[in-house]
Amino acid sequence: MKLSELGERKFLTTVVRKLLEHSELDDVYHKxxxxxxxxxxxxxxxxxxxxxxxxxxxxxxxxxxxxxxxxxxxxxxxxxxxxxxxxxxxxxxxxxxxxxxxxxxxxxxxxxxxxxxxxxxxxxxxxxxxxxxLCYKPLSNAKEGDTIVLTNKIGMTTVAFISFLKGIEVPHHFLTSLRHPVANRYLPLVMHNNCEHISTSTDISDGLLISLSKVAEASGKGVNLTTIPYREDVLDQLNRLSMDPFSSLKYGGEEYEALLVVTGREVEHIMEEMSNWGMRPLIVGKVIEREGLYFMGKKMEPSGWDNFRGWD
The missing domain is CATH 3.30.1330.10 (PurM-like, N-terminal domain)
Structure with missing residues (x-):
């Protein structure tokens, strides 16, 4: 079997994980x-x-x-x-x-x-x-009932990727997020101030669906996505491209936002502090008991860019 047949994510979970002494494959190692x-x-x-x-x-x-x-x-x-x-x-x-x-x-x-x-x-x-x-929490820490908060609305790169695939010129401001992306450098300070209320967190640059599925898999729980967190100008452009927002989720990636999985009643307080640092956070879902990835309660498969397979 070739890597293009197996895929990057299955290579990591079925080959690399077996060779390592620890089972959790997070994007960052902590010790x-x-x-x-x-x-x-x-x-x-x-x-x-x-x-x-x-x-x-x-x-x-x-x-x-x-x-x-x-x-x-x-x-x-x-x-x-x-x-x-x-x-x-x-x-x-x-x-x-x-x-x-x-x-x-x-x-x-x-x-x-x-x-x-x-x-x-x-x-x-x-x-x-x-x-x-300052506030490192492993993905396995996510608990049933936790609220999932996204640092900002997304979709700019999705429009750019779909436009390229269709051979359609994309408005210039959609390309800026690909040319000169900026990560949330103040996010660690917010997390440090509220660490006891944060179960885990992760970057979403691999795509929103893939990142949510990583949380679900590592924790042995499920994730229910309750909204498609696209910007208004993204929704307008997707309409012009004849693409529905749900189907467009697989074309996400290279947006350097983050998911915070928040426990307890401090969600609004944490979101307010994020806003004070220039973010525009929104609630995008919940951690649930049944395993897997869901959208509005309906089971779905994680999809997105795969370095060995392309758009998967």
Whole structure:
């Protein structure tokens, strides 16, 4: 069987998990108050409208998003890059500027890494982060009755992805979220102030449905999504593309928002504090007893981008 047949998520759950000493596969590893994160992608993954600076910025944001979503602060950053020797020095410099500017924005520091040569079209960038945990909670902590809060409405990248697939020009402001994404750098402070009321948390850059299913699987519970949390301009554009919002959920991803799974009666207080830091949070669902992923009580399968299969 090939990886394209098995798929990324099944590879992780059926192969990688068996080889590890721990069973929970979270996006961030935590031990003794320190968090560790590794992330990466091929440079060919960039879009035609993205320049080297954009790619450098985004590579850090993608890794940082997982760290801050787990209630942690990024400190030291290391990178490994593989570059085509025929690449212009100015482009390589712009890539590094994007990496350093993004790291500085999130309060971290680039402390080292590795450079390699690569064939044309086969370059890569990997990012490793060591950070300080302020409120790290494993995915397995989600409990029946918990409320699921999303940091902001989403859908900008969904419109961009669907437009590309259909060969339709997309309004420019939808592309900004892909070119220069920004993670919620103040989220760890909110989580630290309310840690006793937070069961768990996760970034949603893999797609909302995939992230919700990770919470359900790790906790042995279920998740009932009660709304499709799209922005109004996203809904308008999906209508123009003749796409219904529910079917469009599978095309999510690369939106660096987070889910907080909140226990008890402090939901409104936590959402108010999030709003004070510039977020526009909303309740998107509940943790329920029966296992699996549901939309308005109806069972559904998690779907989204798979690095081995594509849109799955």
């Amino acid at each position: 003794d108050g320190i968090v560790y994160k590794m992330d990466g992608f091929p440079l060919s993954f960039g879009f035609t409208f993205s320049d080297p600076y954009d790619i450098g910025w985004k590579s850090i944001t993608a890794a940082v998003s997982d760290v801050v979503a787990k209630g942690s602060l990024p400190n030291e950053v290391m990178i490994s890059i593989g570059l085509d020797p025929d690449l212009e020095v100015s482009d390589a410099s712009a890539l590094m500027e994007g990496i350093i500017d993004s790291t500085n924005y999130y309060g971290g520091k680039v402390v080292g890494g590795d450079t390699n040569g690569s064939k044309k079209g086969e370059g890569w960038i990997d990012v490793a982060i060591i950070g300080k945990a």
